[in-house]
Amino acid sequence: MTAARPYEIVVWGATGSVGKLVCEHVAQNYQGRVKWAIAGRNQAKLESVRKHVAELNPACKDLPIILGDAQDQSSLDKLAAQSKVVIATAGPFARYGTPIVDACVRSGADYCDVTGEVIWMRRILDKYHEAAKEKDVRIVHCCGFDSIPSDLGTCLVVDHLNSLGKKAAAVSMLFGKLSGAAGGGTIETILNQVATEPFRDQRAAADPYSLNPPSTRHAGKSGDQLLPRYNKDQGCWTAPFFMSSVNTRIVRRSAALQKSAYGEDFTYNEACKPGGLVSAVAVSVATILGGAAVLIPPLRFLLRKVVPKPGSGPSKEVQERGFWSATVSARSLAPAGQQPTIVKAYIADPGRDPGHWSTSRMLLEAALCLSQQKEEGKLMGLQQSGVLTPASAMGMLLVDRLRKAEFKFDIVSG
Numbered sequence: 001m002t003a004a005r006p007y008e009i010v011v012w013g014a015t016g017s018v019g020k021l022v023c024e025h026v027a028q029n030y031q032g033r034v035k036w037a038i039a040g041r042n043q044a045k046l047e048s049v050r051k052h053v054a055e056l057n058p059a060c061k062d063l064p065i066i067l068g069d070a071q072d073q074s075s076l077d078k079l080a081a082q083s084k085v086v087i088a089t090a091g092p093f094a095r096y097g098t099p100i101v102d103a104c105v106r107s108g109a110d111y112c113d114v115t116g117e118v119i120w121m122r123r124i125l126d127k128y129h130e131a132a133k134e135k136d137v138r139i140v141h142c143c144g145f146d147s148i149p150s151d152l153g154t155c156l157v158v159d160h161l162n163s164l165g166k167k168a169a170a171v172s173m174l175f176g177k178l179s180g181a182a183g184g185g186t187i188e189t190i191l192n193q194v195a196t197e198p199f200r201d202q203r204a205a206a207d208p209y210s211l212n213p214p215s216t217r218h219a220g221k222s223g224d225q226l227l228p229r230y231n232k233d234q235g236c237w238t239a240p241f242f243m244s245s246v247n248t249r250i251v252r253r254s255a256a257l258q259k260s261a262y263g264e265d266f267t268y269n270e271a272c273k274p275g276g277l278v279s280a281v282a283v284s285v286a287t288i289l290g291g292a293a294v295l296i297p298p299l300r301f302l303l304r305k306v307v308p309k310p311g312s313g314p315s316k317e318v319q320e321r322g323f324w325s326a327t328v329s330a331r332s333l334a335p336a337g338q339q340p341t342i343v344k345a346y347i348a349d350p351g352r353d354p355g356h357w358s359t360s361r362m363l364l365e366a367a368l369c370l371s372q373q374k375e376e377g378k379l380m381g382l383q384q385s386g387v388l389t390p391a392s393a394m395g396m397l398l399v400d401r402l403r404k405a406e407f408k409f410d411i412v413s414g
Helices: 017-029 043-056 073-080 093-107 118-134 148-163 184-196 199-205 244-257 277-294 297-306 316-321 354-372 374-379 395-404
Strands: 007-012 036-040 065-067 083-088 110-113 138-140 168-175 229-231 236-238 267-272 324-332 342-349 386-388 408-413
Touching: 007 017, 007 354, 017 036, 017 043, 017 354, 036 043, 043 065, 065 073, 073 083, 073 093, 083 093, 083 354, 093 110, 093 118, 093 138, 093 184, 110 354, 118 138, 118 199, 118 244, 118 386, 138 354, 148 168, 148 244, 148 324, 148 342, 148 395, 148 408, 168 244, 184 277, 184 297, 236 277, 244 267, 277 297, 316 354, 342 354, 354 374, 354 395, 374 395, 395 408
Parallel strands: 007 036, 007 083, 036 065, 083 110, 110 138, 138 386, 168 267
Antiparallel strands: 168 324, 229 236, 324 342, 342 408
16 A cells, blocks of 8 residues: 555545544544545535534644545546545445445555445455455445444454453344434435345345355355344344344354454354344334335335435434444353353443444544554454455454444453
């Protein structure tokens, strides 16, 4: 990667709801310590964002603006060439994301985003993984609520087992109550993927190991949960979690890329704990019906009429009243006749909503970790190039950064 670049991070998509929040976090927490710029396709809207962050911190009044349009590859090439790390928040990524990834790989800039589009990520893997390795570039998807809690929560308990001289046999993640609101971009991404992606690609994405290297796909070993299930390790009834079809693929790719830490036979499952069998049945039915409704074209058309528009997000009041939490349980490998070690952890953001405030801060900390801590990651055995995951690229370095940002990543037993 070229060292002489004017910016440490560039926020591309800064005028959207998540992008604007990333800018707020930089202005309030890192201004003067990080060289940064904002980018997008609309000069007037970018100037409005600059004015907004200058109201939060007057030192941002001359914040640099870079024009970069997904329909103009040369503009993205110039953008990527100016930054060590590009933060991408403009989705749907299947519609807008490939040109900026392409620019980053060719120019040698690291990249992170908040996509949750498994089909698009598979395409990026197939097209850019080897090229990114050759250019010493890290492309890191899913650096928001999908899938940092799942990926780094698993990393946390696996790391703890490693410190005890053990490997993990299985990890289960159970999400508890959460409060927040989906943004227009998130909803549009879901509708766009169902409406535009070929059926064969949607079917391929249903493979629980669809983001794994071919040699690490274990058919039938650890599939998605669709019905109520009793979790023995955590002692409760569980139901499908609406984001598990993304999160599980990311965690399993992390395990495949970091075999020495996770072990060859590692399995991962994710669900939510709604509170008893009846609630688990109700959530399961609602999840199945909701998923089926999105597949029906007339209902998708009606949804687009009533849901928030792309780029919009919940009010500050909703963000500040929001919260999320999850519990993680890891069971170690154990010789025949011996009891496995059980490690449990609690992860949470108790005072901010998951889809916007939490997501934007997680994304920013991931970008700064990529920018500032590569040598530390190399010493820790983290992956240094390719199409990666938060855990495989940043691991416990990012956990520590998030703890400092007031997220909870706590081992509670074991």
